[in-house]
Amino acid sequence: MKKRFSYLIRPLQVLIDVIIINLIVYLIYDKEFLNFSFLSYITLFWLASSYSFGFYKVYRYTSYLRVITLLGKQILFFALGYFAYFGIFREGDVVNNQFVILMSIMIAISIIKILWSFALKKYRSLGNNFRTTVVLGFDESSKNIIKLFKSKANLGYKFLGFFSDKNYKNSEYLGKLESVYDFTKKNMVDEIYCSLSSLTDSQIKEVNKFALEKEIDLKLIPNATELYSKNQTIHYYDDDLMVLNVNKLPFEFTGNFYIKRVFDIVFSFFVCVTVLSWLIPILWILVKLESKGPLIFKQGREGINGEEFICYKFRSMKLNKIADKVHATKGDARVTKIGAFLRKTSLDELPQFINVLFGDMSVVGPRPHLESLSLEYQKEVDDYLKRHIVKPGITGLAQISGYRGEIKKKSDIKNRVRLDIFYIENWSFFLDIKIIIQTVLNVFKGEEKAY
Template structure:
């Protein structure tokens, strides 16, 4: 494939995206409110101004070639949520009459669908354009030959849709066919080959060389990015603090440790749980309870002690899906003879987990979080798997990132648990309200689709 450096039209991509969104707002305002009793032109102007201000605050148009679909979804959600609140607030503060809630709802449904479609279409068109034509690529080099540098090179080569063309390594410490020069050759090579981005391994260069490289890249308007010595440290949330003018990097805790975030998450949990209990469990419990009683003897609910936050035990509620037995600490396996016919259906659709909304209301669990394991698994793996205890730093959840990522069901080996812990830790370290919404949304889809690992 022939690689073309950043095209001269790249600088127009973001303005085009902004223009499309503003045209969507103007068009929908004209189509839906043209017969309204209030001043449509003034309202359209307010909407455009509000959209622009919110977009600037939430970095709505800061979408790059390495931006993930989840991040795009999060940006759309934040942008449209705040925009909707401002659009509704216009009427009481402006004194305009003619507020029609159904027209407003229709406007925002169409606006959300149109903006989301435009955003994702543009994102995918650019990606496909790079893949098919080989255009709009960024040429890159890496200074250093560490393990992290090799991983970055592999990422460039496997994630072709990111649009990076890797040219080679530069290193003073090692020699092989992948290394095309030494540090002293970098500046001439960057100018000769018109390199767009230089990635520098911090472990490979002295402070003096790094300073000289920073000055050169700055003067020549090129991007310089640093590869940390170990991703195990720098992959976590680092924040920059200043002691007067002295910069200090500090390792920040998960957002879930912040009191205001805990309050917000708890408020959402209680509200969501109450809605489910009032509108779903109020009629579901009697029906499921009757069916359980008709099929087998025993209680409607299965209650079992599970390790919760800080490994404190709580009583976890589920609909009973098995015949009465003494093996309550044994994990369910595929085609488990203890499972009833109704139990098979409930487990396949996750209906057996529904009583855990009472656990949420009681404060033992959250809607989203690491799934609570059996004590036998907790005792078996807590000393074997790195970061296992991190998952106990927050409340367990009815659903979680590991669950929607395919890591649920029977645990056959240590690798199965490692994968669950990996996703749980990622969720804790990268929590956002929008990630919670995505997990809930995906869980609902999985309930209707059914999950082959749910048994």
Template sequence: MRFSKYTIPISIFIHLVLINGVLSIFIPDTFLNIWAIIYFNTSWLLSTYWLNFYPTSRKERFWDKFHSFLQLLVVFGLAYFAWFGFKRADITASSSLFFTLGVIYICFLVYRISFFWARSSYREMGGNQVNVVVIGRDRNLKKIRSVFDEEDLGYRYKGYFDNQYSQSPTYLGKIEECFQFILNNNVDQIFCTVSRLSQAELLNLMAFADNNMKKLKIIPDNKEVFTRAMTIEMYRSVPVLNMRELPLDTLWAHVTKRIFDIAFSLLVIVGILSWLSPFIFILQRFDSNEPLYFKQKRHGVERKTFWCYKFRSMTTTPDAHKTMISKNDKRVTKLGRILRRTSIDELPQFFNVLLGDMSVVGPRPHMELHTEMYQSSVDKYLVRHFVKPGITGLAQIKGYRGEIIEQSDIVNRTRLDIFYVEKWSLRLDIKIVIKTVINAIQGEEKAY
């Protein structure tokens, strides 16, 4: 604990050393002077302050604030090029400038990896530990105990106090006995479950913690209503629970995902669909005289309707917009079987992505009729409509794609879609895309 206060100053120092070291090695003397050094160092410090980058939580892991790390790189990169733009750097030096910034970025990433690895290793060896106790036992005790038991977080759980006797080996006694134990065992943090304490007991604990320089943390009475997506907002001195704050609600996440969608969809449209569409059109002439594309109304974000495009793989029937495909469906053409088995029929939906109706990754859009049906029969089904639908998704790579045979199929699909909505990250999108490609190559049981 006594060395943790030096973590931020050391990190700032190392980052500045990396910046100045790389610049002094790769940037010509014509651009690097005392004013340039002051500018680059000030830009870094202001960027980190603006993004509140350095204050870290004990529970923070490598990926927890990785989006902030990327934001910081972008902001610093803009400031970096602004200096050379102001100095009117020779265009012939542009490759050198990009290379230098790339080296700085790599150094930052290596340091970040090294920092979290070293901190985790140090804690697993017994360093940077905090002793904790819990006052009051309710349903949350088991959940928070699982956090304390993770060695790389550095918690040392001593036990709990509660007025109800227990034979548990971690039971330490009644609440009134906790004060002496805390003082005698160098307890650093006290976690208090408010549902098990009276107002007088709680006020007494608050006074004790303040008078003995102990950190008191309150676990509120959640009535089992907390969710993964919940956050606490302060309206002056009144705490208010926001039950569903999603990662994609932030401007940075929204812009990042949209850039990824546009870049990826253009890559597919130009690199694949530009030549594949005419080829499939020619093959279709041997199979049927149907149009190349099939379009169908689907529900998107906030239940807005859009036209979803696919390569036609089935013959036109009156129930095409009502009946989901089934195994050995007679409506599927010969060419359609190949297209559906390899998921090539879904590729025109990259036009939907480029238009902004869909995303590369997200919950799969359903027919309007099915949305109406599932929203009344599947709990929290409409939560999946808080984000844009996707060409592929977490549910699809987990095997819940295609035909809904049993109620559990749509329930599990919805459960995975909600998890994706609540836990979105660019890293998760990339993993899903890679897994989708692997599944398409290997073949999937429900791809028919």
């Protein structure tokens, strides 16, 4: 199992700062401030402002100057929010101990922030909390980053060696570039550093794919003349030593995961209570009158990480033996009259909000496919499996863009996957809202491929 580093450092920092803020108010013990509304306000404002300014985004290579800059921005903005409380809720009154509390918080937080950074660097210099690294390529840029790893122990990097297609007698030479994969599987490697001048584009893409699969951070060592893409961020490890960080996908950030999950639960619960609660009895009667069989159609679909789950839909077809193998086509004789209406209005998909509550699906995401069809699509589209890194959705970017229903030609599935991957790489909460609104509008307008 991969060893995890530093995952408690930031939550612990946040907790300590929040405790300090509230403790100062308690120790001054002024009833004007020692109340739930004031303590809640300054706590929430501190959390919101620190998130906005990236106050806790301090890495092992972050300089003290950068730490002080972040501290100055955060303290200044917090002070503005602090005084805003009295302007909004106390009509501008100057309350006793108002300035004493603010100054005490500012001084205490500043001291803790600087001491924390110093303590972490000291702790790492003693050989603790380190990240293991390997370097691909051995040019001047690579040599500089290796020199940094070896000379500055307080950064907390343990250099294991380098790979190059040229043979070296150096004791740190680990082999040819392709041998990095076997080495990494046998040894715990946290970060791979690639020299852009030593590797081809195809080699970098291959290493990037491997790093994603093994949950290893990939860093790129650039040339000074390189142009950088938007999915890379420049970081300076030491004065003029520049490294490109390959940015994580939105769903790799825990905060985004919880935002999406909370929204899924709230939105799905609302739909189940306000719509499904009365629609299910009505549809049960209508579906039963036209054809034999259950109201709910259950089918195995591929979910996150390719794991199968049972997907729910209102039954729109007569019972048939090929339902799990063949999608509905235009004029499909299996579709009932009430089923045609359900499919045209997308009402047949509503039971999937139960799947969302169970955690198998999300409101928005790539549509789940049958396993048999998924195996076929994997052969046609190189990046198809990237869809599986997120939960499938009831609706998605591909669906509102016209790619839904029957797949008649290869370009249909390729365009779906292209839009699904774009959604995964560019997700935001507001993009989900936009897709949901467009989905509702499409239902009222009617969709040509909804059959």
